Amino acid sequence: MATVKKETKTSAKTVKAAAPAKETAAVKAAAAKETAAVKAAPAKEAPVKEAVKAPAKAPAKKAPAKAAVKPAEPVASVYVEYAGNQIAAKEILDAAKAAFANSHKDVAIKTIEIYVKPEEAVAYYVVNGEGSDDYKIEL
Secondary structure: HHHHHHHHHHHOOOHHHHHHHHHHHHHHHHHHHHHHHHHHHHHHHHHHHHHHHHHOOOOOOOOOOOOOOOOOOOOOEEEEEOEEEEHHHHHHHHHHHHHHHHOOOOOOOOOEEEEEEOOOEEEEEOOOOOOEEEEEOOO
């Protein structure tokens, strides 16, 4: 009986080994048929592929870019304090613009620089690179 068991195991191994060989042969035969079909088919399919590729070249739609969210700029206030008085820098700027606009009606302000002299209680301004002793504001 021991001999029969060995033969049974051997025959089972042989059957298992034979099955993959048969499958391999079947796969090779199918692959050969597909290759033959593919070789014959490219001549027929070539015009079809070109026709299909033309519509496929439509421009791809891009997702809209999200706008970068900038943090809000903080509100700033500048004050000048001197001899018990206080004045906002914004007030000085507005007064300088108004004084220049009153004396120069046809000139646009491109740049403006303000120099505050608290000891004299005045602010001098320079507009578009031009200044004068007359370009001053009493604080």
